[in-house]
Each structure stands twice: as C-alpha cells, then as structure tokens.
Amino acid sequence: MSRKPKVVRTVFALRRAIADLRQRKATLALVPTMGALHEGHLSLVRLAKQHARRVLVSIFVNPAQFAPSEDLGSYPRTWAADLAKLADEGVDLIWYPTSDIMYPEGFATRIVPEGPAVVGLEDRFRPHFFGGVATVVGKLFGQCRPDFAIFGEKDFQQLRVVTRLAKDLDLGIQIVSGRIMRESDGLAMSSRNVYLSPENRRIAPTLYSAMRAASRQIRAGEPITTALAAGAQTITTAGFELDYFELRHAKTLEPVNSLHDGPLRILTAARLGTTRLIDNLAVWASRRKTLQSSPRSRSSRRMASGIAATAPAVAAPRSAGAASLVR
Numbered sequence: 001m002s003r004k005p006k007v008v009r010t011v012f013a014l015r016r017a018i019a020d021l022r023q024r025k026a027t028l029a030l031v032p033t034m035g036a037l038h039e040g041h042l043s044l045v046r047l048a049k050q051h052a053r054r055v056l057v058s059i060f061v062n063p064a065q066f067a068p069s070e071d072l073g074s075y076p077r078t079w080a081a082d083l084a085k086l087a088d089e090g091v092d093l094i095w096y097p098t099s100d101i102m103y104p105e106g107f108a109t110r111i112v113p114e115g116p117a118v119v120g121l122e123d124r125f126r127p128h129f130f131g132g133v134a135t136v137v138g139k140l141f142g143q144c145r146p147d148f149a150i151f152g153e154k155d156f157q158q159l160r161v162v163t164r165l166a167k168d169l170d171l172g173i174q175i176v177s178g179r180i181m182r183e184s185d186g187l188a189m190s191s192r193n194v195y196l197s198p199e200n201r202r203i204a205p206t207l208y209s210a211m212r213a214a215s216r217q218i219r220a221g222e223p224i225t226t227a228l229a230a231g232a233q234t235i236t237t238a239g240f241e242l243d244y245f246e247l248r249h250a251k252t253l254e255p256v257n258s259l260h261d262g263p264l265r266i267l268t269a270a271r272l273g274t275t276r277l278i279d280n281l282a283v284w285a286s287r288r289k290t291l292q293s294s295p296r297s298r299s300s301r302r303m304a305s306g307i308a309a310t311a312p313a314v315a316a317p318r319s320a321g322a323a324s325l326v327r
Contacts, residue, residue, distance in 0.1 A: 002087040005057075007094045010101060011143055017093050018056070018144065027052040029176075030146035032137065035059040036076035036191035037085050040181035044150045045089045047178045051148045057086055058095040058140055060102060064110075065132030076191050095144065102139060111135045116160035119253040121267055122278070123157075125243050130161050137162050141171055149173050154180045154188050156267060156280040160253055180279075182208070188279045195275040204272060206238040210245070211266045211281040218247070218259055218283055231266075240270035247283065259285045 008014045021028060029052035031044050048055045059082060066072040079096075086094060111134035122129055141149065149166070151159045163175045181189045186208035187201075196204055210231040217227035224247055232245040249256050250263035264283040269276065 002084075003090070004083070004087045005091040005094050007083070007096055009096055009098070011097075014095055014143055021054040021056075021092055026054050027147045028054045028056060028144070029148040029150060030140065030144045031055065031057045031150045032140055033057060033059055034061045034075065034191070035082050036078050036194075037082045038181075038189050038191060040152060040154070040178075040189035042085060042089055043181050044152055044178045045086070045091060047176060048148065048150045049090070051150075051174075051176055052146075054092045055090075056093045056095060056144055056146065057091050058097075058144070060095075060097055060136070060140075062102075062132060062136040063099055064103070064135055065129050067126065067128050071192075071195075076194055095140075102136065109135070111138050111165070113161050113165060115164050116157060116253045117164075119157070119248070121157050121244060121246065121248070121253065122269065125269065130158070133158055134161060134165055137165065138169075141166070141173055146173055148176050150176050150178060152178045152180065154190070154279065156265060157253060160251070186212075188277075190277065192275055192277070195273075197273060200239075200273045200275065203238050203240075204277060206235060206240070207268055207270060207277060207279045208281070210234040211268060211279065214245075214247075214266055215281055215283045218264075219285065221259075224257070224259075228266075231268075235268070235270055240272050243269040243271070243276075245270075250282065259283070 006017055008017050018028065029048035031041070031048050033041055045055060045057060059079075061072065061075050061077065063072055066075075083094070110131055112131050113134045117123055117130040117134070149162070151162055153159060159175070159177055165171075166173045166175050183189060183205075186205040187193065188208065193201070193204070213234065214227040214231035217230065218224055228245055228247060232242055235242050235245060245266070245268045247256055247264055247266050248254060249261060250265040253265075253267075256262065256264060264285075265280050266283055267278075267280040269278040271277075
C-alpha cells in the first residue's frame with residue numbers, strides 16, 4: 001500500500017514540513033500544478049525525483065490567471081484521485097492552500113513580467129495571464145524555496161516566462177523542463193481535454209499533425225510563410241478557431257526568418273468547440289544543412305561527410321513530460 005504524502009494547508013505548516021524534509025541538507029524539487037492530475041503531471045513528478053531527494057507538489061487553481069470569462073469555476077478538481085496518484089508516485093509533501101491563504105485580505109503585490117511574456121502569443125489573447133502566473137509562481141517559490149522547479153514544455157511560453165523570472169530575480173532555483181506527454185494519437189495531454197466532445201476529441205490531434213507537417217516542410221527548405229499558412233489552413237479546415245500558428249526562436253520566442261536563426265519552435269493555440277487547446281513542437285535543422293549554412297573548417301567538412309540529414313525524434317506520442325501549473 002502506498003504511503004500517503006503529508007498534506008499542508010498553511011504557510012506555517014508548510015515551512016515546518018519543509019524544514020523536516022531538508023534535514024541532512026536534502027535537496028528539494030517543486031512541481032507546481034493546478035490539480036486534475038494526469039500522466040503528464042506524473043511524468044514531471046518522476047523527473048523531479050531524478051533531480052532532488054525530496055519532492056513537493058503544489059495544487060492550487062490560481063484565480064489570478066483566469067479572466068472573468070474563463071473557466072475558473074468549472075476547472076476540473078479531482079482532489080481524492082490526485083492524492084492517490086501522488087501517493088503512488090512517492091511524493092513527500094503536498095502544498096494545498098486555499099485562495100484566502102495565497103491571496104489574503106489586503107494582498108496588493110503583483111509581478112508584471114516582460115521579455116518572453118510580451119511576444120504576441122498567449123499574451124495577445126490572454127493579456128491577464130502571465131501577470132497571474134508570475135505572481136503565483138513568485139509566491140510558490142518564496143513559500144517553498146526549492147532547489148529545483150519542474151515545468152512542462154506544453155505551456156512553452158509559460159516555461160520561458162518562469163525561467164526568466166527565476167534568473168532575473170536571482171532566486172537560486174533551477175528550472176527543469178519536462179517534455180510533452182501525448183496520447184497515442186498525438187494529442188498533448190491536458191486537464192482540459194475532458195471538456196472535448198467525442199467528435200471534437202477525434203478532431204483535436206489535428207493540431208499535432210499540422211505542426212509535424214509544417215516542421216517537415218520547413219526542414220525540407222520550403223518558405224516558412226508557406227509552411228505556416230498550410231498548417232493554419234489544415235487547422236481551420238478541421239473546424240478549429242485558430243488564435244495563432246507561429247514559428248519562434250525557442251529561447252527568446254522572438255519571430256524568426258530562417259531555419260538557421262537558432263533553436264526553433266512552432267507554437268499554436270486554437271479553440272475547438274468550447275475548449276481552447278495549446279501545443280508546440282521543436283523544429284530541428286538537419287546537421288548537414290546547419291554545417292553548410294556557416295563557415296566550416298577543413299576538419300568540420302570532414303565531419304560532415306556522409307552524415308544523413310535527419311532530425312532528432314520529434315515529441316513522439318507518450319514520450320515524457322507535460323504541462324504543470326496551468327493545464
């Protein structure tokens with residue numbers, strides 16, 4: 001029978017529990033979530049255990065990142081199932097605060113991030129979102145003081161915002177990213193997938209297939225605008241209301257003009273029925289093309305000889321990782 005993790009609901013109890021966990025200088029990893037846990041979240045817990053001796057999971061549906069028209073009231077809440085799953089994973093501690101604990105009467109401080117938070121992706125459609133995320137993450141980091149914090153790549157812009165926040169504020173916390181966990185048909189795992197009707201669930205993997213097709217076209221030398229337009233058309237034809245389908249620099253999230261502008265990522269968001277889905281995919285330049293696009297020494301030309309133009313595996317279904325704080 002799995003040992004139930006300790007559950008704490010006040011900051012005082014949290015800090016006492018963390019002090020107990022840190023005896024003998026044990027390292028601590030935090031996995032922030034909003035509950036409704038699925039295999040993607042659990043893969044982040046397993047990743048946390050690879051980095052630290054002790055693992056703390058937070059469960060808090062953060063009202064500060066929801067607009068009035070969004071699904072705060074209906075967001076899935078599955079506490080009993082979440083507790084059982086975290087017990088099976090051997091989590092040490094669960095931080096399960098209420099809104100009154102996180103935002104007590106008189107709370108008046110907010111973190112307003114810039115940089116990757118204002119690049120015209122999620123921020124263009126949800127301008128409230130990253131201020132709410134940055135504020136709650138700042139609170140979680142201050143409350144828990146972990147050595148590592150684990151975030152999924154599915155919320156890729158969020159990952160970049162949180163990484164920038166930890167670096168800019170000199171928090172001494174290493175942000176670790178977990179790869180996207182997918183269903184067998186390619187749909188990125190998300191707590192919000194339960195909203196999909198059977199018909200929309202059948203259509204939903206089109207996001208992933210459109211990104212893969214665009215990635216292949218870009219890597220084959222097709223103009224970026226052509227590949228992105230084709231992907232957007234595929235998504236809208238399937239019945240989605242598309243917000244964006246863009247290729248960006250994977251570190252800065254700034255727009256790019258070439259396959260060789262740096263590590264690249266396709267990012268997309270679209271609404272299917274009442275459910276808004278987001279996803280992303282790395283786009284890798286082939287090694288041959290990368291070598292040919294820059295000045296090469298004689299030794300590098302020898303290294304390139306005979307190398308096939310292949311890319312690393314592209315987020316295969318059920319590979320690893322998932323969204324953490326938001327999805």
